[in-house]
Amino acid sequence: MENETFSFKNYAAITAVLLVLVMTVLDVTVVNVALPVLAVEFGVSDSLTVWIITVYQLVITMLLLPVSSAGDLYSYRRSFLIGVSIFTIASGLCAAAQSFTIIVAARALQGIGAACVMGVNIALTRLIYPRKVLGRGLALNAMVIAIATAAGPTIAGAILSVASWHWLFLINLPFGIAAFCIGYKLLPHNPPREVKKKYDVVSAIENMIVFGLIFYSLGSFARKGDTLTMGCLLALGLVVGFFYVKRELHRPAPMLPLDLFRIRLYTLSIFTAVCSFIAQNLAMISLPFLFLNSLGFPAFTAGLLMTPWPLATMIISPIAARFVERHNPGITAAVGMATFAAGTLLLLLAPSGVSEWNIAWRMALCGVGFGMFQTPNNIVMVMATPIERTGGAGGMQSTARLVGQTLGATSVTLVFSLVAANLQAVHVCLGLAASFAILAGIFSLSRSGQIRQR
Numbered sequence: 282m283e284n285e286t287f288s289f290k291n292y293a294a295i296t297a298v299l300l301v302l303v304m305t306v307l308d309v310t311v312v313n314v315a316l317p318v319l320a321v322e323f324g325v326s327d328s329l330t331v332w333i334i335t336v337y338q339l340v341i342t343m344l345l346l347p348v349s350s351a352g353d354l355y356s357y358r359r360s361f362l363i364g365v366s367i368f369t370i371a372s373g374l375c376a377a378a379q380s381f382t383i384i385v386a387a388r389a390l391q392g393i394g395a396a397c398v399m400g401v402n403i404a405l406t407r408l409i410y411p412r413k414v415l416g417r418g419l420a421l422n423a424m425v426i427a428i429a430t431a432a433g434p435t436i437a438g439a440i441l442s443v444a445s446w447h448w449l450f451l452i453n454l455p456f457g458i459a460a461f462c463i464g465y466k467l468l469p470h471n472p473p474r475e476v477k478k479k480y481d482v483v484s485a486i487e488n489m490i491v492f493g494l495i496f497y498s499l500g501s502f503a504r505k506g507d508t509l510t511m512g513c514l515l516a517l518g519l520v521v522g523f524f525y526v527k528r529e530l531h532r533p534a535p536m537l538p539l540d541l542f543r544i545r546l547y548t549l550s551i552f553t554a555v556c557s558f559i560a561q562n563l564a565m566i567s568l569p570f571l572f573l574n575s576l577g578f579p580a581f582t583a584g585l586l587m588t589p590w591p592l593a594t595m596i597i598s599p600i601a602a603r604f605v606e607r608h609n610p611g612i613t614a615a616v617g618m619a620t621f622a623a624g625t626l627l628l629l630l631a632p633s634g635v636s637e638w639n640i641a642w643r644m645a646l647c648g649v650g651f652g653m654f655q656t657p658n659n660i661v662m663v664m665a666t667p668i669e670r671t672g673g674a675g676g677m678q679s680t681a682r683l684v685g686q687t688l689g690a691t692s693v694t695l696v697f698s699l700v701a702a703n704l705q706a707v708h709v710c711l712g713l714a715a716s717f718a719i720l721a722g723i724f725s726l727s728r729s730g731q732i733r734q735r
Contacts, residue, residue: 290467294409295418297463298402301365302422303429304453304460305395308372309334310433311440311449312388318446323381332385335500340392341399342683343493347485348400349676350536354480357401357408357672358468362461364397369457376450403675407663408469413606419663420602420656427595427652472668484536487525494518496683499691538673541666547674549728550662551681556721557618557654558685559692560714564625564647565590566693567710571628572640575704582637589641593648594655601656610657611728617653618722622715624650629711650718658725 312319313334320330352360371390378384402422410418440448498515501507529535542548565587572583605613624647631640659678666674693710700706 291409293463294467294469295406295421297460297468298361298398298405298409299421299425300456300460300463301361301368301398302402302425304368304372304456305398306426306429307433307436308391308395308453309337310430311437312337314433314437315441315446315449318441319384322446323384325381329381333388336385337388337392337395338683339493339496339500340389341396342496342680343489344393344396345400345679345683346488346492346536346538346673346676348397349404349672350485350534351480352401352404352471352672353534353670354478356471357404358464358470360397360401361405361468362464364394364401365457365461365464366394367391367397368394369454369461370394372450372453372457376447399679400676401672403659403663403678404671405468407668407671408471412664415663416602416605416610416656416660417599419659420598423598423652423655423659424595427591427598430591478534481532481536484525484529484532487521487528488536491518491522491525492680494521496687499687534670534673536673538670538677541670541674541677544665546665546728547662549724550658550665551677553614553618553658553721553724554662554678554681555685555688556717556724557621557651557658558682559689560618560621560625560717560721561651562686562689563692563710563714563717564628566690567696567707567714568628568644570697570703571707571711575707576631576633576635576640578637586637586640586644589645590648590651593645594652597649597652598656601653602660605657605660610661611725614654614657614661615722615726617650617655617657618718618725619650620653621647621650622718622722624648625711625715625718629708629715654721654725661728 316330316333319333320326323330348360348364368391371387371394374387375384375391378387403419406418406422407415437449440452494514495518498511498518501511501514526537526539529537529539532540534540542551568587569583572578572586578586601613601617624643624645627643627646628640631643662678663671663674692713696709696713697703697706700709
């Protein structure tokens with residue numbers, strides 16, 4: 282049963298979770314900025330250096346559901362503490378790396394630690410927060426992710442301006458140790474289970490093969506890799522995926538949470554999340570091309586113009602969480618997606634010679650819409666599931682985000698390869714972003730009656 286009171290102990294416990302969440306998100310954005318420096322340091326090509334980012338994200342994707350399942354069966358707290366330990370040690374190994382091979386291996390190890398944390402983050406949040414204010418906890422998670430995403434490039438630039446690249450990883454050590462100590466003392470244990478189940482090793486292996494092959498091949502398509510090889514790997518991933526799904530259908534608590542998809546409210550929430558993240562990446566990846574190539578803004582200004590979006594999301598998320606404590610979250614999320622769609626269409630229709638201010642408020646409108654959507658959707662997704670399956674639900678939520686982001690990035694690449702004119706390609710991407718946002722809004726609105734009945 283969820284907590285009924287919220288004390289200083291709860292605040293301290295959630296601090297441990299948020300500290301590590303910040304580190305795992307930052308370690309994508311800060312390292313991304315440092316790739317040119319790392320290419321020179323290790324004497325490798327820019328294209329090869331991308332593996333420092335790719336291996337981290339790929340390992341997270343492969344392990345999210347297996348780690349979430351382990352958390353459901355054994356202990357969210359234990360999974361978190363193991364993850365923090367691995368992530369912190371791997372950060373030290375990254376800083377000490379003397380070769381490209383070693384830093385890539387250390388980044389893979391970091392990905393294992395990050396997956397352990399991300400896979401149980403939502404489950405721990407649900408155990409820490411009382412049911413009536415759970416939305417505030419989920420909003421705080423969304424706000425922290427938005428801050429870390431927005432601040433990552435700035436933090437990386439600040440560190441690299443005064444210190445070597447090693448400090449991008451060394452900075453994780455004190456925060457990792459602090460999070461482990463707080464978590465060890467204060468994080469709650471899983472609710473007691475009536476029936477103890479065994480961990481499904483075969484499903485874990487199948488899951489890693491399926492998600493590894495599919496996401497690797499999609500990422501390579503986006504980077505214009507060998508089409509034939511990547512097509513074969515994608516086909517192999519889909520074939521293994523067929524047998525994986527077939528096996529999971531007959532299990533009472535499957536690793537791939539197909540049992541949760543029998544809950545219509547949860548299914549609609551997952552599809553809504555996937556569509557929203559496709560829309561987000563379609564817009565976010567294509568917009569710099571609009572600012573730099575079509576509207577002629579300098580690089581510094583273009584970077585600043587990307588900031589109002591995550592900043593508005595950060596501000597609106599906690600407000601939306603309090604709002605849905607008394608109002609229907611399905612309708613709120615639908616209004617959020619409609620607002621997001623309006624923002625992307627206004628960017629699409631922005632005339633040449635438009636001022637920075639007129640771009641900034643359109644970007645902020647997109648951020649407001651996404652902030653109105655994200656927290657209510659997460660609340661519906663989590664509360665639609667039994668508490669003993671929160672780990673699987675949270676893992677699937679993170680997987681839905683990664684699927685949406687990958688499909689969005691791949692779609693941008695396809696559009697730019699098919700449409701010759703740069704401005705026209707950006708307009709197509711923004712039009713698709715608005716379309717997926719509207720689709721997400723329709724999915725969200727279709728569940729509002731069910732939410733009212735719960």
